[in-house]
Amino acid sequence: xxxxxxxxxxxxxxxxxxxxxxxxxxxxxxxxxxxxxxxxxxxxxxxxxxxxxxxxxxxxxxxxxxxxxxxxxxxxxxxxxxxxxxxxxxxxxxxxxxxxxxxxxxxxxxxxxxxxxxxxxxxxxxxxxxxxxxxxxxxxxxxxxxxxxxxxxxxxxxxxxxxxxxxxxxxxxxxxxxxxxxxxxxxxxx
Numbered sequence: 001x002x003x004x005x006x007x008x009x010x011x012x013x014x015x016x017x018x019x020x021x022x023x024x025x026x027x028x029x030x031x032x033x034x035x036x037x038x039x040x041x042x043x044x045x046x047x048x049x050x051x052x053x054x055x056x057x058x059x060x061x062x063x064x065x066x067x068x069x070x071x072x073x074x075x076x077x078x079x080x081x082x083x084x085x086x087x088x089x090x091x092x093x094x095x096x097x098x099x100x101x102x103x104x105x106x107x108x109x110x111x112x113x114x115x116x117x118x119x120x121x122x123x124x125x126x127x128x129x130x131x132x133x134x135x136x137x138x139x140x141x142x143x144x145x146x147x148x149x150x151x152x153x154x155x156x157x158x159x160x161x162x163x164x165x166x167x168x169x170x171x172x173x174x175x176x177x178x179x180x181x182x183x184x185x186x187x188x189x190x
Contacts, residue, residue, distance in 0.1 A: 001044055002121075003118065004184060005047070006045050008028070015128055019128040023154040032125060034179070044117075049074065073087065073093050074094050075087065110137055120184070121146045131157060135149065151166070152170070152174060
């Protein structure tokens with residue numbers, strides 16, 4: 001079973017404008033949907049809860065009758081009062097303890113999440129500075145595993161893509177389901 005770490009979020013206009021100004025929301029949504037369709041029937045996705053991504057994944061899982069047992073959702077207790085109701089849909093919800101502040105709470109959650117499994121790869125979609133942080137942490141914890149920043153979704157994923165050497169198709173190929181099947185299930189990871 002292929003195990004994928006997903007790092008994704010929708011940039012906020014009130015935070016760093018470079019992420020909000022470069023995100024392609026339509027492609028971001030399509031990429032999330034395609035990843036669920038490609039991976040969940042035969043693999044597992046682990047991700048950190050985000051108020052926009054969590055409901056989106058729940059919607060796609062319901063619509064396509066995908067196995068929700070193949071998803072692990074991490075959340076920090078720091079955000080407990082803001083958990084979306086869709087969190088209840090996930091069978092494997094892991095809440096990490098709250099630390100002294102937001103940054104320390106997020107750092108703890110990210111570390112526990114990325115260290116929670118022997119992932120086969122990371123997929124980065126959209127996002128803000130958290131995507132960049134999670135890519136660096138994934139590289140540190142899983143140095144031999146590939147990272148696939150889907151640069152066509154813009155934002156943090158594009159920043160990671162342009163800061164390294166990644167397949168050009170992550171920028172050019174918009175047939176996301178085919179792209180993910182080829183990169184994640186096509187024998188490159190086995």
